[in-house]
Amino acid sequence: MNDDDLRNRLAASNPTPPSEPVDPITSDRARALMEDIMSTAVKEPRVERPRFGRLSAVAAAMAVVVGGAALLGGLGTSGDPLVLTGPGGDPTASCLVFDVETLSDMSPAFGGTVVELTDSVATIEVDRWYAGGDAEVVEIQYTPGFEALIGTPTLEVGQRYLITATDGVVNGCGYSGLATADYEAAFATAFGA
């Protein structure tokens, strides 16, 4: 079977072929939806800002390994874990002031629950990707003091967190932490999700 035959056979199994009618963009329903969407506020255009040098204060604390099976493949479509590591840094350096626009530049960003905890690795089952990946599992390799950097007294199995990283290093300074309702709302605003 050549490529064309294979593609045609697969296309014939398409549950929603191009001939199947969908809501046209000219419909009243589509117009109402677009108007509703366009009435929502949009962030100001982004301006160049320094990279998160001072955020890398938390860099020494951990490296992130993103991997595991992906539901749809994709970033991390390979079954092998994608290993992200970051530079070290001075943990006493000051933080950038938290703001949603800065948050929106961060990638990867995800929410998930700690399902396993060892002395140096927290395994997080991801339930929501905001940016930069779609792996099911993220492994965080951490060193003592990490909890303080993400503003939580302890890491706990069953606890849900929202995490961002830059250059493979988890961001602290308010850019990662426990998934409270307010924090979740900030992530939703930042990533338009």
Added chain:
Amino acid sequence: MPGERPVADARRRRFEHLASEVYEPLQRYVRRRVDPDSVDDVVSETMTTLWRRLDDVPTNAKLPWAYAVARRHVANHRRAGLRHLRLVRRAQAEPRPLPASGTPLDAELHTALAGLDEQDRELLHLWAWEQLEPAEIAVVLGLTPNAVSIRLHRAKKKLSENLEAARKNEMLSGHTHHEKEERS
């Protein structure tokens, strides 16, 4: 403020133009991947993200980029559902059932696809259902075109092999069935 109105109008026009290109194919993309009750939500969330990130949409790959956004929302919907039902692990191990539709079931193909992993199935579906080329699939999946070409080639080869195996099995079971009937 002077100048704000024309900027806002220009942004609306750009979004309307984008919507006219992607709204309909996006609905088909989403229908193929989520339950019927979630389609409107996922399409709406995807269009909202496109509005917010209008400045990031590449002019030479609007539809693949829109699929990439939709893909994230589809995944989030599935995760939310799976989390709620506490079936994550079981769902990962099972091939997704074919969506209900009027499309006749190609049982041999379904069996052959079920023998592939989810990543390969998605590559093949983007290639055949969305009719995307490797460079466009690369935009959807956040991979390089070269990586997509290699993986797609392997996925096609695996599918062809599985189809051949399914065909032989079918023939064998047909033959056995025929022999049993003759004996009885």
